[in-house]
Amino acid sequence: MLKSPRLVLLALLPLLAHCASAPRLDGVQASHAIPASDTAPLDRAVLGELGADPRVSSVRLVDQNALAFAYRAASAAASERTLDVQYYAWHDDLTGKLLAAELMRAAERGVRVRVLVDDVNARAKHDVLLVADQHPNLKVRIFNPFYSRHGTLARIGEFLFNSRRLNRRMHNKAWIADNRIAIVGGRNIGDEYFGASAEANTRDLDLVMVGPIVADVSREFDEYWNSPNAVPVSRFEGRKPKPGELEALVEGARQFRDGAGTTPYIAALRDPQQRADLIAKAPPPLKVRHIELLVDDPAKVGEKADATGADTSRVLLELADKVDQATQEVLIVSPYFVPGAQGTRSLTAEVARGMHIAVLTNSLAATDVAAVHAGYARYRRELLRGGVDLYEMKPLVGSGDGKRRLSVTGSSEASLHTKAMVIDRHWVFVGSMNLDPRSAKLNTEMGVLVDSAELAEQLRGQFELDTSPEFSYRVVVEEPGHELVWYDRVDGKERRSEHEPDASVWRRMGATALRALPIESLL
Numbered sequence: 082m083l084k085s086p087r088l089v090l091l092a093l094l095p096l097l098a099h100c101a102s103a104p105r106l107d108g109v110q111a112s113h114a115i116p117a118s119d120t121a122p123l124d125r126a127v128l129g130e131l132g133a134d135p136r137v138s139s140v141r142l143v144d145q146n147a148l149a150f151a152y153r154a155a156s157a158a159a160s161e162r163t164l165d166v167q168y169y170a171w172h173d174d175l176t177g178k179l180l181a182a183e184l185m186r187a188a189e190r191g192v193r194v195r196v197l198v199d200d201v202n203a204r205a206k207h208d209v210l211l212v213a214d215q216h217p218n219l220k221v222r223i224f225n226p227f228y229s230r231h232g233t234l235a236r237i238g239e240f241l242f243n244s245r246r247l248n249r250r251m252h253n254k255a256w257i258a259d260n261r262i263a264i265v266g267g268r269n270i271g272d273e274y275f276g277a278s279a280e281a282n283t284r285d286l287d288l289v290m291v292g293p294i295v296a297d298v299s300r301e302f303d304e305y306w307n308s309p310n311a312v313p314v315s316r317f318e319g320r321k322p323k324p325g326e327l328e329a330l331v332e333g334a335r336q337f338r339d340g341a342g343t344t345p346y347i348a349a350l351r352d353p354q355q356r357a358d359l360i361a362k363a364p365p366p367l368k369v370r371h372i373e374l375l376v377d378d379p380a381k382v383g384e385k386a387d388a389t390g391a392d393t394s395r396v397l398l399e400l401a402d403k404v405d406q407a408t409q410e411v412l413i414v415s416p417y418f419v420p421g422a423q424g425t426r427s428l429t430a431e432v433a434r435g436m437h438i439a440v441l442t443n444s445l446a447a448t449d450v451a452a453v454h455a456g457y458a459r460y461r462r463e464l465l466r467g468g469v470d471l472y473e474m475k476p477l478v479g480s481g482d483g484k485r486r487l488s489v490t491g492s493s494e495a496s497l498h499t500k501a502m503v504i505d506r507h508w509v510f511v512g513s514m515n516l517d518p519r520s521a522k523l524n525t526e527m528g529v530l531v532d533s534a535e536l537a538e539q540l541r542g543q544f545e546l547d548t549s550p551e552f553s554y555r556v557v558v559e560e561p562g563h564e565l566v567w568y569d570r571v572d573g574k575e576r577r578s579e580h581e582p583d584a585s586v587w588r589r590m591g592a593t594a595l596r597a598l599p600i601e602s603l604l
Contacts, residue, residue, distance in 0.1 A: 141363065
């Protein structure tokens with residue numbers, strides 16, 4: 082007899098893991114992007130901005146969180162034909178609900194809406210997504226899903242017995258309106274990504290793009306949407322929506338949107354002076370000819386991906402090739418930075434041939450994943466001794482311009498979430514990809530590579546601000562004992578720290594313990 086609760090659980094896990102059947106995918110219809118036209122408001126606005134040259138795209142770097150939200154909300158509100166959105170995570174908070182309400186409003190006025198979300202966050206919202214999918218103009222697909230849709234034990238059991246597949250996630254982020262405007266970058270959908278959190282916000286980047294590049298983003302979306310890994314939410318076993326639930330969801334979305342105007346965040350965005358300040362601080366749109374979408378194969382998440390070679394990141398290969406061709410400088414921003422032995426050798430070899438390599442990542446005090454910081458810390462000393470400049474972002478940004486760019490609500494806590502590169506002062510990458518084993522092997526990623534000295538200068542200026550001693554620690558190795566030392570500035574005074582600054586003893590001890598675990602391939 083199984084008397085131990087642990088033994089009982091172990092006995093039940095196989096049952097829990099197989100209690101849900103794989104959804105049937107026979108008869109699932111493929112769909113594709115609706116071509117751009119010239120009759121809708123977004124068409125006229127884009128054509129007016131681009132001019133007559135069909136080879137030119139226009140891009141704008143969006144580092145202000147509130148402006149990133151505004152672009153998404155405004156483009157959804159102006160759309161007349163189609164909205165395609167693809168995200169790793171979509172939170173059930175103020176901005177998440179508001180953008181979901183905009184999608185529902187668009188569907189109500191006849192816009193075709195396609196929503197593709199990774200199941201890391203979608204499973205908990207399955208019932209709501211199922212109801213939304215009942216709308217004739219709104220369809221939802223779940224990427225690489227758990228077959229069980231409810232229950233913590235069922236999820237644990239399924240993961241334990243199918244971790245090879247379920248540990249692989251779709252990390253892409255794309256927002257496409259009327260096949261005319263595309264937004265690609267590092268932001269998920271949620272308050273901390275748009276400066277709406279009163280507690281902590283992220284430092285992030287998007288590119289807002291119009292022109293020929295948008296068709297490439299739409300093709301990427303179609304490739305993922307029509308992948309066998311993208312399962313219509315209606316194909317899972319379980320309860321079906323009851324009559325009236327869709328109507329209630331539509332009305333609830335309308336009421337939430339109408340009532341959100343009283344929140345401090347939306348009130349700030351509606352304030353004329355706030356809007357003027359946001360626009361005044363935004364970099365100008367730039368016309369570019371050389372712009373490329375980098376995207377991983379959606380088959381990268383398949384169970385046989387490593388056997389077929391699909392697990393090799395197309396994004397990483399393209400970036401590595403650009404770095405190999407560089408002759409002067411590479412600036413890297415990666416919140417989760419675990420270069421591994423091979424990456425460390427590659428970066429230090431670049432320095433040895435005369436390159437300037439600088440990396441900005443999260444400090445232990447700022448990171449939200451201490452295990453990733455522990456993975457990075459294994460290579461920190463070797464990187465520094467090899468000549469790589471390392472900067473670690475502080476958990477608190479000071480007063481002034483940095484704080485205003487992070488948050489509308491006045492929160493000063495921040496965590497780095499930007500994924501970007503500047504190569505030789507003219508190539509710029511902005512996307513979803515971290516430089517870590519998870520992005521390289523397990524997650525699908527995407528981003529945009531642009532050849533533009535002007536855009537590179539914008540991002541270099543931001544890098545210089547973010548790596549200043551007010552906002553980041555500079556890490557160095559000091560003789561004679563090759564000890565790590567952190568330098569920054571607090572209240573106008575230089576500070577020198579001989580251990581991870583602003584991190585508690587317990588957090589430092591935990592990170593040290595994590596370094597001993599063989600988990601680097603999962604980070």
